[in-house]
Amino acid sequence: MKSISTLLSATAVGSALLFSNALAADTIKIGVAGPFTGANATFGEQVFSGVSAYVTDVNASGGINGKKIELVKGDDACEPKQAVAVANRFVDQDKVQAVIGHFCSSNTIPASEIYNDAGILEMTPSSTNPTVTDRGFDNLFRGCGRDDQQAVVAGSFILDTLKRDKIALIHDKDTYGQGLVDAVKKTIEARGIKPVMYEGLTRGERDFNALVTKIKSSGANAVYFGGLIPEGGPLIRQLKEQGVDVVIVSGDAFAQAELVAAAGGAQNLKNVYYSATPDPLADPSTQGVQDSLKKANITPANYVLYGYANAQAVIAALKAGDELKAQADYLRSNTVDSAIGKITWDAKGDIKDFKFVFYNFDDKGTPVLVK
Secondary structure, eight states: OOHHHHHHHHHHHHHHHHHHHHHTTTEEEEEEEEEETTTTTTHHHHHHHHHHHHHHHHHHOOTTBBBBEEEEEEEETTTTHHHHHHHHHHHIIIIIEEEEOOOHHHHHHHHHHHHHHHTTTEEEEOOTTTHHTTOOTTTTESSOOHHHHHHHHHHIIIIIIIIOOEEEEOSSSSSHHHHHHHHOOOOOOOOOOSSEEEEEOTTTTTHHHHHHHHHHHTTEEEEESSSSHHHHHHHHEEEEEEOOOOOEOOOGGGGGTTTHTTTSSSSGGGEEEEEESGGGGGOOHHHHHHHHHTTTTOOOHHHHHHHHHHHHHHHHHHHHHHSSSHHHHHHOOOOOEEEEEEOOOTTOOOBTTOOEEEEEEEESOEEEEOO
């Protein structure tokens, strides 16, 4: 027979748990997953700033159906194993009701398996690899474009606008980088153009002089790079230092001010191009969002706006109902007015009619739309 003190203790613990659960029920947790440390931390911080700015406004207006939103940060450092750990923590420990993330495709793909099994809504602001949505998960949406969409535009841009047909394809062996390069390879080969070089570099490396020598000896007049700024910037700098006369083209990961320093200065960005969505800062419909961000002392940079837009979409879905089906049905049936313009989704969870345009740089390193 248990003592009175033991029974009282058990009762107290039970009451504490009920109180804790009651508190949890009064908030809605949204996980924000991305690289908050490491070479790509700037991307994660931008996304989080955008999400946080919108959530602050929503909470000030009463939250979601009277419940305040609580953000839970998950640092995956763009490392797949760490992403899986973050996903498991979100589901098992934090009990999140939705996730905005992950950033890198190589992280989103394995982490999304966990969210799918748990029936949790997920939207990635940046993972462009087609595999992300091609698996047919009901819970998973993309708040950005796809590599195969970007690749068709890139291949045509190199061949038709830049008039270059000796193309070296360089990737970083990551799901995003290699996936993008493979899609460009498929696009140009469909036009009868065989790349003069196809090679991978290793993420984390900074000395590419041997690779640059191979590019030079290949006779390439264009380089298409699939990867991120920490490797892309030094590659650009070393191509310029060795006097390799090529145009350099990459994807939307180059749409960051950090590229200027990583490439060794604005003077090295002549004949460097990247594809991205049309600049949302130039869209008059996003002016209110920009003003709101500036008032909060947040620079409305590229992935800040994507974070804000993804938060707008996820919160709109959460307002539609507590169950995943209601949330997913809402996104597949409605248009969201967002920080990157009006967005709608297809049955796969991809944005319909996502547009890509090209930018290069002026002598100060400022992106300029290629017309």
